[in-house]
Amino acid sequence: xxxxxxxxxxxxxxxxxxxxxxxxxxxxxxxxxxxxxxxxxxxxxxxxxxxxxxxxxxxxxxxxxxxxxxxxxxxxxxxxxxxxxxxxxxxxxxxxxxxxxxxxxxxxxxxxxxxxxxxxxxxxxxxxxxxxxxxxxxxxxxxxxxxxxxxxxxxxxxxxxxxxxxxxxxx
Amino acid sequence: xxxxxxxxxxxxxxxxxxxxxxxxxxxxxxxxxxxxxxxxxxxxxxxxxxxxxxxxxxxxxxxxxxxxxxxxxxxxxxxxxxxxxxxxxxxxxxxxxxxxxxxxxxxxxxxxxxxxxxxxxxxxxxxxxxxxxxxxxxxxxxxxxxxxxxxxxxxxxxxxxxxxxxxxxxxxxxxxxxxxxxxxxxxxxxxxxxxxxxxxxxxxxxxxxxxxxxxxxxxxxxxxxxxxxxxxxxxxxxxxxxxxxxxxxxxxxxxxxxxxxxxxxxxxxxxxxxxxxxxxxxxxxxxxxxxxxxxxxxxxxxxxxxxxxxxx
Numbered sequence: 001x002x003x004x005x006x007x008x009x010x011x012x013x014x015x016x017x018x019x020x021x022x023x024x025x026x027x028x029x030x031x032x033x034x035x036x037x038x039x040x041x042x043x044x045x046x047x048x049x050x051x052x053x054x055x056x057x058x059x060x061x062x063x064x065x066x067x068x069x070x071x072x073x074x075x076x077x078x079x080x081x082x083x084x085x086x087x088x089x090x091x092x093x094x095x096x097x098x099x100x101x102x103x104x105x106x107x108x109x110x111x112x113x114x115x116x117x118x119x120x121x122x123x124x125x126x127x128x129x130x131x132x133x134x135x136x137x138x139x140x141x142x143x144x145x146x147x148x149x150x151x152x153x154x155x156x157x158x159x160x161x162x163x164x165x166x167x168x169x170x171x
Numbered sequence: 172x173x174x175x176x177x178x179x180x181x182x183x184x185x186x187x188x189x190x191x192x193x194x195x196x197x198x199x200x201x202x203x204x205x206x207x208x209x210x211x212x213x214x215x216x217x218x219x220x221x222x223x224x225x226x227x228x229x230x231x232x233x234x235x236x237x238x239x240x241x242x243x244x245x246x247x248x249x250x251x252x253x254x255x256x257x258x259x260x261x262x263x264x265x266x267x268x269x270x271x272x273x274x275x276x277x278x279x280x281x282x283x284x285x286x287x288x289x290x291x292x293x294x295x296x297x298x299x300x301x302x303x304x305x306x307x308x309x310x311x312x313x314x315x316x317x318x319x320x321x322x323x324x325x326x327x328x329x330x331x332x333x334x335x336x337x338x339x340x341x342x343x344x345x346x347x348x349x350x351x352x353x354x355x356x357x358x359x360x361x362x363x364x365x366x367x368x369x370x371x372x373x374x375x376x377x378x379x380x381x382x383x384x385x386x387x388x389x390x391x392x393x394x395x396x397x398x399x400x401x402x403x404x405x406x407x408x409x410x411x412x413x414x415x416x417x418x419x420x421x422x423x424x425x426x427x428x429x430x431x432x433x434x435x436x437x438x439x440x441x442x443x444x445x446x447x448x449x450x451x452x453x454x455x456x457x458x459x460x461x462x463x464x465x466x467x468x469x470x471x472x473x474x475x476x477x478x479x480x481x482x483x
Contacts, residue, residue, distance in 0.1 A: 004446065011445040014200045021203045 033135070035109035036094045039085055041125065042106055042134035049129065050104035050141055053080040057096035057105050065089035066096060075150035077142065083125040088118050102141040106134040175266055182255045186399035187217040193440050200444040221392075229388035236293040243290030244390045247283065247397030251404060254279040258407045259334045261417040261424035272333035273325060276408060277318050280363055283401065284310045287365075287372060290394070291382035302381025305451060306372030309362055312458040313369075316466035317359035323352040323473035324412050337416035346413040351469045353413045355462055360405035362458070364398060366439055368446035371454060406435035 022029070031037070044050050053070030071081040096105050115121050133139065148154050155162035191206065191214060198205025206213040231240055257272040259265045269275050284307050291303020325331060327348065328339035336345075346353045362369040373381040383394045410416060410431040417424030449457070 008441060008445050011200050012441055014202055017202050019199075019202050019204060023204070 031109035031111075033109060035111075036092045036097075036107040038087075038108050038110040038113050039090065039092075039096065039123075039128065040106055040108055040130045040134060041083065041104055041128045042130060042132065042136070044140040044142075045133065045138055046140065047131075048077070049079050050102045050139075051080050051083065052078045052102055052104070052141065053083075054078075054101060056099040056101065060095040060099035062093060062095060063089045063091055077149050080125060083128060085123050085128060086121065087113060087123060088121040103134070103136040103139050104141075106136075108134070174264065178255050178258075178260075178266055179252065182252055182400050182403065183396065185403045186251075186396045187221065188214075189399040189402065189436065190220065190395065191216045192436070193443070196437065196440045197444050200441065224389055224392040227388040229390065232294070232296075232385050234295045235385060236295065239289050239293035240385075241390070243286050243293060244386065244393035244397070245286075246289065247286035248393050248400065250279050250283040250286065251397045251400035253282075254404050255400070255407075257333055258404070259337055259411060259416055260428055262334075264425060265334075268334055269332070271331045273321055273331045273336075273412075276333075276404075277314070277321075280317075280401070280404075281310075281314055283363070283397070284314075286394070286397065287382050290386070294382070294385035296385050298379045298384045299382050302372045302378045302384070306365060306382055309365075309369065309371060309454060309458075312455065313359045313362035313462075316355055316458070316463045317363060319463070319466035319470055320352045320355035320359060321412065322470045323349045326470075326473055326477055333411050333416075337411055337418065340415040340418060344413060344415040344418075349413065349469075349473070351465060352473075353409070355466050355469065356412070357409060358462065360409065361439065361442065362454075364401040364405055366398075366402060367443040368449050369454060370448060371451055402436065402439055403432070406432050406439065409435050 042050050051068075053068055055068065055070070058064070058066040058068060065086040066084070067086075068083040069081040070078055072078050092107065094107050097107050100106075113121070142149055142152065142157075144158050144160075146154065146157055146160055194216070195205040195207075195213065206216040209215040209219045231237055254276050256266040257269050257275050259268075259272075287306040287310070288303050291299040291301075291306070294300070324336060324345050327345060328336040330336060330339070339345075361367075365372050371381075372378075373383075378384070383391055386394065407428075410428060414431050416431075417428045419427035419430075422430075
């Protein structure tokens, strides 16, 4: 009898406790910045595409949801002609982000991408490309890489020594 | 006539809103929100439920006894609503001023058994039958000392008329001299309305839904209207018989009545939030071996004290 009254009182006191429910759509979910959500393609500080269409992400993807076609522009920069991620297959493992040598493909803290139709989950390049630099500000692949493009020859990148003249070396 | 409509509207609205109140309060006591999407604080949830339940397919199983199957939920609601005729809300507010109000209430609450029994029987299904058998056994046993627990009140007030019983509490609410009667009546009332921890007839965990397993649509809803109306009624009776009905300082009488009524409704819901369901044999043993002797002892002691006081 006493224990019943005590538990009644204990339950009544719960009226003054904080509620554990998170009212999600009304209050946004606080997500950590490294949350693996919607995948984006970032740009370098000059606004050019970071992606060099190396296919490493497509290879790393365990569910093969990434597809792209490489091409090259007049200045010699490689870029994807088209880039397609099928988010109905994507498992948000982040392997593409790890595989990417140029920090182009990145996962963002956003999971609100539900669609009524499955085909709407196939994102094309214009859906994936964002205006900013994502999680790696200031990084410019062509400035630090040794690959030659128009306006920047061999050995002109940051921290790069001039190329060795292999014919000039004496045995 | 206006009073009849008003009381009827009050009873039906109460039973509809109680579904919302119960879910919100359960949520509050379980550290969550409960329905809060429809309207302010989810207050329109009963309306949404009503629309849903009225537009649902109203299906009578082919193996059921059709006439009785349809009749049972109507009995549930009718028995609960009829009892509201004798509830004295405030001086001048109330439908009937019966001089046998207490007996009328007991009779109507006994009639409520028929809805459960017939509903379970007409469904022609095992779960329903077991549920209805449990319900009728439970309600019959708890009816016995529900009546006995009121004998003390009736003896002290010297009348069966509910208004005069309320007036007799002007000096002292009957909950003080009749505390045992109050406890017994409350427990019996919870069992009568098949609320937790005495909800064995419904027992979702073991009997699907007990006697209303086969019901759907508004027939199912009628059972719930009946249950919540019964809950309101029991609270109203506790307030009237033990807590001085409309009596109270400063506020108008009807306000006092409603405040007390809602306090007990909240208590009923708190009981549901706290206590687990009894086992069936525990329920029966508790009723016959504990409550009945206590109720009888209460009658004897009250009668003895009253007689002694009169003799002196």
